[in-house]
Amino acid sequence: MPTSEPNISDKLKPVTYHAQAMSLLEVTSLEAGYDDAIVLRGVSLEADAHEIVAVLGPNGAGKSTLLKAVYGLVTLRAGTVTWEGGDVTRVRADRLTRRGLNFVPQTANVFPTLTVAENVHVGSLVVTKTERRAAIERVRELFPILRERAGQRAGTLSGGQRKLVALARALVAKPKLLLLDEPSAGLSPQAMELVFDKLLEINRLGVGIVMVEQNARRALALAHRGYVLDAGRNAIEGAGAELLHDPQVEQLYLGGSGMIASSSTSTSTPSGMKPETK
Amino acid sequence: MSVALAVEEAVRAFGGVRALDGATLEVEPGSITGLIGPNGAGKSTLFNCVSGFLRPQSGRVLLDGRRIDRRSAHRIARAGLVRTFQTPRVLARMTVLENLLLAAPRHPGERLGRALAGRSREREARARAGELLELVQLDGHASALAGTLSGGQRKLLDLVRALMAEPRILLLDEPIAGVSPALRVELLAHILGLRERERITLLIAEHDLDFVMRACDRVIVMNDGRVIAQGTPEEVRRDAKVVDAYLGAKHQ
Numbered sequence: 451m452p453t454s455e456p457n458i459s460d461k462l463k464p465v466t467y468h469a470q471a472m473s474l475l476e477v478t479s480l481e482a483g484y485d486d487a488i489v490l491r492g493v494s495l496e497a498d499a500h501e502i503v504a505v506l507g508p509n510g511a512g513k514s515t516l517l518k519a520v521y522g523l524v525t526l527r528a529g530t531v532t533w534e535g536g537d538v539t540r541v542r543a544d545r546l547t548r549r550g551l552n553f554v555p556q557t558a559n560v561f562p563t564l565t566v567a568e569n570v571h572v573g574s575l576v577v578t579k580t581e582r583r584a585a586i587e588r589v590r591e592l593f594p595i596l597r598e599r600a601g602q603r604a605g606t607l608s609g610g611q612r613k614l615v616a617l618a619r620a621l622v623a624k625p626k627l628l629l630l631d632e633p634s635a636g637l638s639p640q641a642m643e644l645v646f647d648k649l650l651e652i653n654r655l656g657v658g659i660v661m662v663e664q665n666a667r668r669a670l671a672l673a674h675r676g677y678v679l680d681a682g683r684n685a686i687e688g689a690g691a692e693l694l695h696d697p698q699v700e701q702l703y704l705g706g707s708g709m710i711a712s713s714s715t716s717t718s719t720p721s722g723m724k725p726e727t728k
Numbered sequence: 729m730s731v732a733l734a735v736e737e738a739v740r741a742f743g744g745v746r747a748l749d750g751a752t753l754e755v756e757p758g759s760i761t762g763l764i765g766p767n768g769a770g771k772s773t774l775f776n777c778v779s780g781f782l783r784p785q786s787g788r789v790l791l792d793g794r795r796i797d798r799r800s801a802h803r804i805a806r807a808g809l810v811r812t813f814q815t816p817r818v819l820a821r822m823t824v825l826e827n828l829l830l831a832a833p834r835h836p837g838e839r840l841g842r843a844l845a846g847r848s849r850e851r852e853a854r855a856r857a858g859e860l861l862e863l864v865q866l867d868g869h870a871s872a873l874a875g876t877l878s879g880g881q882r883k884l885l886d887l888v889r890a891l892m893a894e895p896r897i898l899l900l901d902e903p904i905a906g907v908s909p910a911l912r913v914e915l916l917a918h919i920l921g922l923r924e925r926e927r928i929t930l931l932i933a934e935h936d937l938d939f940v941m942r943a944c945d946r947v948i949v950m951n952d953g954r955v956i957a958q959g960t961p962e963e964v965r966r967d968a969k970v971v972d973a974y975l976g977a978k979h980q
C-alpha cells in the first residue's frame with residue numbers, strides 16, 4: 451500500500467534514508483503462481499509488530515499463496531518483500547524464521563511422527579540455547595495441550611489439536627511477526643475462542659500477526675486492519691471494524707446479496723486504492 | 729426398525745490414545761444429522777471407521793442393517809456410503825473435471841427420468857459435473873489441473889466429487905471450514921435441497937454452530953471417543969454437558 455498523504459508530524463521529522471516510516475513487513479506488487487497458473491497478480495500488503503492484519507477473500511483469491519510467497523515457499527515472478535527495512539525478496543524460509551518472521555500453514559503443519567514435545571523442540575532450535583528453555587516454558591504456559599499431550603505423536607492428534615501445536619511451534623521461535631493460514635479452521639467453538647484469545651494475547655506481547663481467515667466477521671472484529679483479495683489482486687483494504695460494515699465487502703465476500711463476484715467479473719479496485727464507500 | 733447407519737460400541741485406539749471408546753449412535757434415513765464435539769473427540773476417527781478407511785478394533789458398524797465394519801472402503805462406497813475429507817485428497821495431475829468424472833457411478837442412472845431422456849451415461853455425467861462445478865464456483869477451473877486449486881477450492885472439489893457419486897448416505901467432514909462466507913450460505917441451501925429432492929441421508933461433522941443449527945434435524949455430541957448427548961439442535965444447545973465440553977461459556 452503506498453503511504454497515504456503524510457500528516458504534519460511526518461513532515462516535521464528529519465528525513466533519514468532508512469526505514470523510519472517503514473512497516474516491519476512491506477510487500478509490494480507481488481506476482482507468483484505454480485507452474486503455468488498465475489495466482490498473485492500484483493498484491494501489496496504491510497504489517498507492523500503491534501498489528502493484527504486479516505487477509506480475506508473468496509476461495510482461490512490467492513490468500514494462502516500470498517503468505518507462502520512472502521515466506522519464500524513460492525517462486526516469485528515480480529514484486530518485493532522488505533523486512534525491517536531490508537530487502538528479503540526470495541530469501542529462504544529458514545533464514546526468515548531466524549530473522550523473526552514465521553509461518554503456520556493451513557495443513558501439514560506438524561511433524562506427524564514426532565511427539566508434541568519434540569515438535570515444540572524443533573521449533574525452538576532457531577532460538578539460542580540459553581533462551582530456549584524459557585521460550586519453551588512460555589509456550590507451555592500459553593498452550594496447556596503441550597503438557598497434557600507432551601508424549602503423544604503429533605500425527606495422532608485431531609486436526610484442531612494439531613493447529614494448536616503448530617501455533618506453539620511457530621511461537622517458540624520468538625517471532626516478531628507470524629503469518630497464519632486459517633488459524634481457526636477446523637476448531638470447535640471453544641477452541642476457536644481459545645485460539646483467538648491467544649492471538650490477542652500474543653499480539654499484546656508485541657508479536658504482529660497476519661492471518662488468512664474465512665471466519666471473516668470474527669477475524670475482522672479482532673484485526674486492526676484487513677485486506678480483501680480477489681482474483682490475485684488487492685480489492686479492498688481498511689480498518690477491521692470499517693470493513694466489517696463495508697457494503698462492498700459484504701457484496702464481494704460476505705455474501706450479503708447471496709452472491710460473490712466470480713473471478714471473471716471482479717469488482718476489484720486497482721491495487722492500493724481505497725474503496726469509495728457507498 | 730428403520731436406521732440408515734448404526735455404530736455400536738466402536739473402539740479404535742492409536743497407541744495409548746482411545747480415539748473411539750465405545751461410540752454408539754444411529755442415523756435415521758433421510759435425516760441431516762450433525763456431529764459435533766471438541767477437537768480430538770473422535771469425529772474423524774468415527775468417519776474413518778464407518779467409511780472403511782479404518783477398522784474399529786471392536787464394535788460394529790451397520791449400513792441399512794448390514795455389517796460393514798470388515799468391508800473395504802471402495803465396497804462401502806459402492807454400497808452408497810460416501811464421505812469427504814477434512815483435508816481432501818484430489819488427483820493433482822488430473823483436471824478438475826476428470827476428478828469429477830472418475831467419481832461418477834458406474835451403473836446406469838437409476839433415476840427413471842434421466843434414463844427415459846435417453847442421454848448417454850457419459851453425457852449425463854458431464855452435465856452433472858458441470859452443474860456441480862457451477863454450484864461451488866469452480867466451473868471456470870474445469871480444465872485446470874486439480875493440483876493448482878487452493879486449499880478451500882480442493883475442499884469444494886472433494887465435496888462435489890462425493891455428490892457426483894450419487895450417494896445414499898453422505899458423510900461430510902467439516903464441509904465449510906476454509907470456505908468463504910458467501911459460499912457457505914449457498915452450500916447450506918444446496919445441502920437442504922439435496923435432502924429434499926433426493927432423500928439423501930447426511931451425517932455432517934462441523935464446528936460452525938450456526939451452520940449446524942440451520943442444517944441439522946438432529947445433533948450428536950461426542951467427547952473423548954463417546955457420544956455424550958443427542959437431540960434436536962435446540963436441546964443440545966441447552967445441554968449443560970455440551971456447554972461444558974464443547975461450546976464454552978460464551979455460547980450459553
